[in-house]
Amino acid sequence: MNIAIVGIGLIGGSIAIRLKETNFAEKVIGVDKSEINQKKALQMNLVDEIMDLHEAIATSKIIILTTPVDAIMQLTPYILDRITDQIIIDMGSTKINILQQIADHPKRGRYVAAHPMAGTEYSGPEAAVPNLFKGKNMVYVEAFKSDEDAFDLADALTDLLEMKSLFMNAEEHDMHTAYVSHISHLTSFALALTVLEKEKSQGRIFELAGSGFESTVRLAKSSPEMWTPIFKQNRENVLEVLEEHIKQLQKLHDKLEKEDYEGLYKLIKKSNKIKRIIK
Amino acid sequence: MNIAIVGIGLIGGSIAIRLKETNFAEKVIGVDKSEINQKKALQMNLVDEIMDLHEAIATSKIIILTTPVDAIMQLTPYILDRITDQIIIDMGSTKINILQQIADHPKRGRYVAAHPMAGTEYSGPEAAVPNLFKGKNMVYVEAFKSDEDAFDLADALTDLLEMKSLFMNAEEHDMHTAYVSHISHLTSFALALTVLEKEKSQGRIFELAGSGFESTVRLAKSSPEMWTPIFKQNRENVLEVLEEHIKQLQKLHDKLEKEDYEGLYKLIKKSNKIKRIIK
Structure with a gap:
């Protein structure tokens, strides 16, 4: 399967490194609105291919969102409108608003809210590092509202990143x-x-x-x-x-x-x- | 020559480690009001001997003050009253008040105000670590008021700690x-x-x-x-x-x-x- 990463910066790029290390994905596809970031991501071999969002949706099983949270707020319903059985994993740092926004979406089950408690003060593709997530917590929010297969695949990614799983509600x-x-x-x-x-x-x-x-x-x-x-x-x-x-x-x-x-x-x-x- | 360290904690203990590594001092003498710290300093081999303050003054060439700054405020004039040609190096984090207090002391020249810009969040003898000072700055304050031989000996210690020297006035x-x-x-x-x-x-x-x-x-x-x-x-x-x-x-x-x-x-x-x- 292909995995698309939307927003190839510190988090997206570090996930990409791990995906490439492990061959978990057939292809790692990068989506980024910045042409500079697109070029860097290819040069650094973080991704196999750069695509636009529509192409990435059409060819990927998992779509990981690692953009700033305002972009996640816009992207999530937009992508949910366009998928069949693909999975969206939202890696953003805030959850209440986004979860409210998509609460009644017919494809709600294909969405997994996950927040990796890891990072550095750097940003952009060049900030991507191996083992950023190792031993850290992945917090799932409202995990019970995701389809079982969607959650299981997200959790397989969490295992791959060598993270521990935690569960919380959005307010917490x-x-x-x-x-x-x-x-x-x-x-x-x-x-x-x-x-x-x-x-x-x-x-x-x-x-x-x-x-x-x-x-x-x-x-x-x-x-x-x-x-x-x-x-x-x-x-x-x-x-x-x-x-x-x-x-x-x-x-x-x-x-x-x-x-x-x-x-x-x-x-x-x-x-x-x-x-x-x-x- | 013997060197006395008054206050065997993070700073005093880390200086002691370096003194012992280099044999710069014949004996490293520890002074500390806490019996627990005295015992630890001996057990950890940070110092060769524990003495009371008067004994330490009588037998040491250099007396390094690494206690909290309120104790330095009391100890400095007290020790200046009791020395002949020994040198006091004050390693405290504040300088205006102490320098005012001893400005007119007849032994003012034997005192060197130095602040090592190094530390950790830990305290006590067990917080002492090798190379705490390496590459860091030693700030001298009103160095021109110290006798030349006193300053030179303090600066030899700064070299020994592999620190860089900076000069400032007390207000700065x-x-x-x-x-x-x-x-x-x-x-x-x-x-x-x-x-x-x-x-x-x-x-x-x-x-x-x-x-x-x-x-x-x-x-x-x-x-x-x-x-x-x-x-x-x-x-x-x-x-x-x-x-x-x-x-x-x-x-x-x-x-x-x-x-x-x-x-x-x-x-x-x-x-x-x-x-x-x-x-």
Whole structure:
């Protein structure tokens, strides 16, 4: 069978690498609106062929969507209208809106909502890397609404990527990702903006940047094409966590401003409980 | 010559490892108020001997201070009062206050203010690692106020640690570290508090945590004993950067709240300029 990947960037390209390593697909077909990405994907041998979307739908058994989530919102119903028994796997980072949009589609069963919890701060075909997914979680959302054969094939791909399967409902998924993924990006963007602003008057400021700074700011290299739509689609949850986060920063600020060092110590000590989660 | 290290934790212990590797010191002497740390430092063979502070002053040529900065504020004048030609190297993360405090001390020349821009989120003797400093920057502050022989010996240690030397005044140093080190810790502490709070009602929230989350939150494992005094000593700069950072987060929040996605896109795009700094 042929597998089409729509959006050959970090995620799509890394899936393509694994498909080519394993010969899971007869042909890996690339679809991308950017001609530059099409060329790179061929040059890097990520895909066997570049096709337009209609051709790819007609010749592929599985259509994997790895574009930004606003494009997934448009592509999914469009493709569902045009398939017979093919399968669509949506790899996007937000799920509530897309699932609402296609809830009553006659081909709903051919669609599988899956979110691989893996990535880096880089984008484009050149960001594709082997083993990006190994050992990470694949989150299925509303998996019970997919046809059994469609889910089984998606799950075979999850196995191929050496990922673990998790199941959630859409509300849980979108809220949890806001708290453990989307907010991390926002704090990094804000931190980069803060320090870049200061650099204007203090040229040497980055000379002292060490690994701690790098670690908290590296996500600020992430693509606005990918992230603006994620924040749009997950707006309410993201606003909630952002407000919570600002509140926590304000609390630390107020303790310091009032010179309540015992209170500041206690907050830091409390935050140390994160050790339980990340080793 | 003997070298005493006062405070055998991440920084002190990692210096000790290098001293022992290179035989730069005849004996490495450990001073630590914690008996547990004393025992660990001996067990781990980080130091040759544990002494109390007075004994260490009497028998060492160099006294390296790697305690929390509030302890450095107390120890430095106390030790300066008791030395003849020994050298004190202060490895703390803040410099304005300590330099003011000892500005007129008759032994001022025996003191070298140096800040190694290296570290991890771990603390205690067991956090000591080889090559922690290799390739990193050692920032000297007001180096011109140290006696030439004192500075030269400190700089020989910097070479031994395979670090590069930088020179700054105290105001620059404390402001720059607020922007590229202290704030990173505050954002991590706040992020950990935000998500830990949410976990109480949403038990599974950390299941989706990936490498992005880990990278932005790992500094929240840092010790409150070390960090509360840093924020205290660098209070004004830290408040300034914290207010700036909250402002930037609020800007991102407002764009999203008003559904100004073009504005949000532009802010993210602007933050991407951090690519120029971190590769």
